[in-house]
Amino acid sequence: MANLDAAFSALADPTRRAILARLALGEATVMELAEPFEMTQPAISRHLKVLEGAGLIARRIEGTKRPCRLASSAVTEIDQWLAMLRRALEANYGRLDQVLADMNPKK
Amino acid sequence: MANLDAAFSALADPTRRAILARLALGEATVMELAEPFEMTQPAISRHLKVLEGAGLIARRIEGTKRPCRLASSAVTEIDQWLAMLRRALEANYGRLDQVLADMNPKK
DNA sequence: CAGTTATATAATAAACTTATTATATAACGG
DNA sequence: CCGTTATATAATAAGTTTATTATATAACTG
Secondary structure, eight states: OOOHHHHHHHTTTTTHHHHHHHHTTTBOOHHHTTTTTTSSSHHHHHHHHHHHTSSEEOOEEEEEEEOOOOOOHHHHHHHHHHHHHHHHHHHHHHHHHHHHHHHHHHO | HHHHHHHHHHHHOHHHHHHHHHTTTTBBBBHHHHHSSSSOOOHHHHHHHHHTTSEEEEOOOOOOTEEEOOOOHHHHHHHHHHHHHHHHHHHHHHHHHHHHTSSSOOO
């Protein structure tokens, strides 16, 4: 549950979501990830640290480079939590049906 | 996209997730929602405002009460965004299969 | 090896977030 | 109408996050 905090708050930032969207296309180094943003390299390094801490990305060491790729653990955890809300929302529609059914009761 | 910021950052807080979990069981008033927490009522009112602003809950006015219930719009939007990551993660496994296949090439 | 490239870390300022207390508002019950 | 209940708002203090600059480290390149 503590990890959901990290995962959701990592996703709350548009720069970080853009980084993830870029990584959805495939692995990329820090410099490649930084390039499209009007932001310094240290700022991107920090965002990557946040994403890694949240379990949203993983990194390899390759010489002087640190290629990043998407990781699945956090997405799985988030999906499981959201499933609860989805179920509840569906159940609420079910309840509405129930209410409508009860308006014309048997007896 | 601006709304994803609000939705994810609303979900980043454990108190707010607990409120949503409570609402998954059905509608509740502000006082009912506040009761399990060691936190003042104004603090809960603020959390509810954040959840409402993110499109995660909706509220009715019923006399002096403001019963809250789950709303679906934000969940839908989040799901759509996460679907992109899920697709990419699956594609990455696909790529791994590809790599393994390429290790024993036709020619 | 000297210079360059890729990345990380630290100090710090600015901008947000969250909780508290105090207070306001508005409907309810007698 | 008065007191109470349900909720919201404002001021504010404390804590957190984010970006910047400056600097460090470590691997590559000629």
